[in-house]
Amino acid sequence: MASNSGFTMTLPTLDSKNYEIWHIQMKVLFDYQEVLEIVQNGYQSVGEDATEAQRSTFRECKKRDCKTLFMIHQCVDESNFEKISSAKTTKEAWDNLEKCYAGAEKVNKVNLQTLRREYELLQMKDGDAITYYFTKIGSLTNLMKGCGEVMRDQLVVEKVFRTLNPKFDHVVVAIEESKDLEVFKSEELQSSLEAHEQRIKERNSDRNFDLALQAQSSRRSFGQGNFQKKFKVKWKTDKGRNYEGARFKVVHGNGPEIEARLDQGEEFEEERVLLMATSEDEVKDDCWYLDTCCSNHMSGHKDWFERLDENGKSRVKFADHSSINTEGVGDISIRRKDGKSASIKNVLYVQKMKNNMLSLGQLLEKWYEMTMADKLLNVYDCDKNLILRVPLSKNRTFKIRIQVNNHKCLMSKATHEN
Template identity: 55%
Template sequence: MTSNGGFSLTLPILDGKNYDRWRNQMKAIFGFQEVFEVVQHGYQELGEGATEAQRTIYKEAKKRDCKALFLLHQCVDGANYEKINGAETAKQAWDCLEKSYEGMAKIKKVKLQQLRRQYELLQMEDSDSVAEYMTKILALSNQMRSCGKVLKEKSLVEKVLRTLTCKYDHIVVAIEESKNLEELKIEELQASLESHELRLKERNPEKTGDQALQARFTKKPHNQWSKRGNNKWRSNEQGLTGRKPDI
C-alpha cells in the first residue's frame, strides 16, 4: 500500500495471536491517515433539514470512515474478516474485534504475573555482556507493557543497578553518587556501563589461542629429549649388565 506521502506501507495482519501488537500498530496507522477519531467515536448521521455546512462535514466524515474500514479489511486474516464482514462503519468493526478479544484479558493477567516473577528473579550472569543483559531487561519490560503494566524509567534503572555482577560494584556506586536516578535515562545508563565494560576488557586481556599453542610447542622438544636420553641410558645399562667379566 502506498501512503499519501508517496512511500510504501507494510500493513500488519491480525491473525488471532498478535492482537495487542496489531492494535497498537493500527492506532499508529489510523493516526497517520487521520482517521483515528472516526474509528473511536464514529460519526453523526444527517438529520432532516441538515444545512449545507453539515452535509459537507458529514461527507468528509463518511469518507474518512470508508478509508478506515478499508484499512481494517486489509489488515485482518480470513477468520477475523468474517467477524467484521457485516460492520457498516469502522467503529462497528473496531468494537467487534475488541469484544472478540476481551477473553484475552484473563490470559494477559496470568501472563503478567509470570512476567513479573521473571523480572523480579532476573540477575545478570557472569557470561552476560552489558548489552545482552539490558536486552533481557527491556524485553521483559516490553512484554509486561503489552499486558498492561508499564514500568517507570526509574524502576528499570534501579533494577539494572541492583542486579549487575560484582565487577560493576564501583561503577554502580559512582553512578548512584554522581547521577540523579530520577532523571537518568536507561540509554545513558547503558552507555556508562558499556564504557566501563570496555575498560575492564582492555585491562584484563585474555590469553589467545596462539599463545597457548606456542606454550605447548616449546615443551615438546624437552620431553622428547628426556625420553630419548632415558632410552639411551637404559640401553647402555643393559649393555653393561650383559658383558662378561674379564678373567
Template identity: 45%
Template sequence: MGGNGNLTSLTLPILTENNRDRWVVRMKTLFGFQDVLDVVENGFSVPGDNASEARKATHKEMKKKDTKALFLLQQCVDDPHFEKITNAETSKAAWDSLLKSHAGGEKMKKAKLQTLCRQFELLQIKDSGKISEYFTKVLTLTNLMKGYGEIVTDLMIVEKILISLSSIFDFVVALIEESKELSDMKIEELQSSLEAHEMRLNDINPGKGAEQALKSSLHKDNDKKKGKKLMDKKESYKGRWNQNQDKGDSDKAESLERREGLGKNYGKKKQFDKRNIECFNCYKKGHYSYEFPAGKSKQKKHKEKEAHVAQEDSDSDSLILMATTIERIGSFSLEL
C-alpha cells in the same frame, strides 16, 4: 508520500493469535499516520435531515476517513480475525470487536498482568547475554505490562536493570548510583554506559566474552579449593587409619594377653571351700557323701554290678548273632 499516504510502499502489520499487543501499538501508529485515529477510537455521528450543508460536508469527510480506517483493519488481520469483523459497518465497531476478542474479561486481563509482573520480577541477565539483548527483553516486557494498564516508569526500569546485572558490573553500578540521580537518568543513557563497559571488558579479554573470563577465573579458584579439600580428606583418612590401626594393635595385644592367661590356668581346678558342706551319709561337714568310706564302697559295688549286666547283655547278643549265622549257613547248604 502524499498527504493520504502511499499504502503500496508500506509493510502492514498482520494480527495473529500471538501478537495482539504489538499489533495494537503498530496499528495506532498507522492510524495516526493516515489521520484516521480519532474516527477509529471515537467514531462519528450521523447528521439529521435538517442538518446544514457544512454539517453534511463534515460528515462526508468523516465517513471517508472511516472507510479508509475500515479498509486498513481488513488488510491487517489474518483470515480467522477477518471473519470476526466481516459484518462491521464502521471502523470503530471493527476495532472494538478485535480488542475485545483478545483482551477478554477483566479477570483475564488481571491474570495476564499478574503473569507479566511475575516475569518482570524474575528477569535476570544470562551469563553469556549481551547488554543490548537484555535491554530489549526488559523493554518488551514492560511494554506488554503497559498494554494491560500497568504503570511502569523509567525509574522502575532503570532500577530493575541495575539490580539484575551480573557481578562483573558491580563497580559500574556502584559508580552510577553514586554519581547520578537515578530518577533523572534515561534508559538510553544507562544502556550506553553499560555497553561501553561491556566493550572495554571484551577488549581486555580478546576472543573471550566478559562472562567467559569471569568463569575461567572462577573455575581456577574452584579447582584450587577442590584440590585442597582432597588433600584434607586424604589427611583425615590417614589419621583415622592410623587411629584404627593403633586401636587394632591394642585390641590384638589385649586378646593375646587374655589367651595367654587362659593358657596358664588351663587344666587347673578352682579350689572350693568344703567347710560348710554336709555329708548325706554321716551328716558331718567337710566332705561330700561320695567321699565317705561307706559311700565309696557302695558306689564301687554299684559300678561293678552295672559292668556285669553290660557284659551279660553283650554275651547274649553274641550268642544270638552266632545262632542266626549258623542257621543262614545251613539253609544255604540245603539249597545247594
C-alpha cells in the same frame, strides 16, 4: 502501502499471538493518518433535516472511516478477518478485536499479573549480553503498559541495577554515585553498560591471544634441546639408620623417559618415594590408575596375584549402569624402589579388565592420607611417610607404574563334601 510522503510502509499483520504489539503499532499508524479519533470515538450520522454543511462533514467522515476500515482489513489474517467482516464502521471493528483479545477488564488484570510476576523474576544470566537483556526488559515493559500499567523509567533503571550480572557491580556503584537517578534514563544506562561490556571483551581477547602465544612458545622451548633435572632424596629406615642415595635423573629429549639408579655418598633434598612414577608417552600393562570413584582395587592380571580366593566372587557396577563379574579377591606382591617387597591387599580379580585400578577410598580405610597440590597426588602412610607421588597426566588422570614381583599364584577354593 505508499504514504502521502512517497515512502513505502509495511503494514503490521494481526495473528493469534501478537495482539499487544499490533495494537500499539496500529494506534501509531492511525495517528499518523489522522484517523485515530474516528477509530476510538466513531462519527455521528445526520438526520433528514441536516444542513448542507453537516451533510458535507458527514460524507467526509464516512469517507475517512471507510478508508480506515479498509486499512484494518489489510492488517489482519484470515481468522481475524472473520471476526470483523460484519462490522460496518471502523469503531465497531476495532471494538470487536479488543473484546476478543484484551477488551475485557478481567483478562487485562490476569495478563498484567502474569507479566508482573515474569518481570520480577527476570534475572540476567551469565551468558546474556547487555543488548539482549535490555530487549527482554523492554518487551515485558511494553506489554505491561499495554495492559494499563504505569512504568516509570526510574523503575526500569532500578530493576536493571538489581538484576545485573555481578561483574557489572562496580559500574553500578559508579553510576549511582555520579548520576542523578531521578532523571537518569534507561537508554543512558544501556549505552554505559554496553561500552563497559565491549571493553571487557577486548581485554579478554587480548589476554587469550597472549596466553596462546605463551603456550606456543613453551611448547617450542620444551621440544628443543636436552636438559637434565636431578632430585636428591634422604631417608631413614625403621631401625634408625641413615641412608643416602637414589638419585633420579629425568632426561627430556625427543620423548620423555624416566630412569632411576642407586648411588651412595650423596645427599638428597627431597622425600623418598617408594613407588615408581610413570611417563606419559604411553600406557603400560603395569600402569595403575588412582581413582576416587573406584570402590575397590581391581586388576585383570591373574598371574600377578600371590594369593587369590576364588570364592570371593561379586559383581562390579560401572557408571553407565553396566556390570561385570569378579573372579575372586586376593593380594598382589609388588617391589618397592628400595628393593623390598610389599603387598596390595584385597584386590578384585576382574578377568576382562584392561586397566588396573587403585581405589583411593580403600586406601583411606587403611588410614592412608592423600594430598593433591601443584598437579601432584601424594599418598602418605599412617606414620606420615611419603609412599607414593603421582603427577597429573595430560588427560587429567593419575597413573603410576608399579613393578610386580614374579611369583606363582596360590589359589584357594573351598569345597564341600556331600
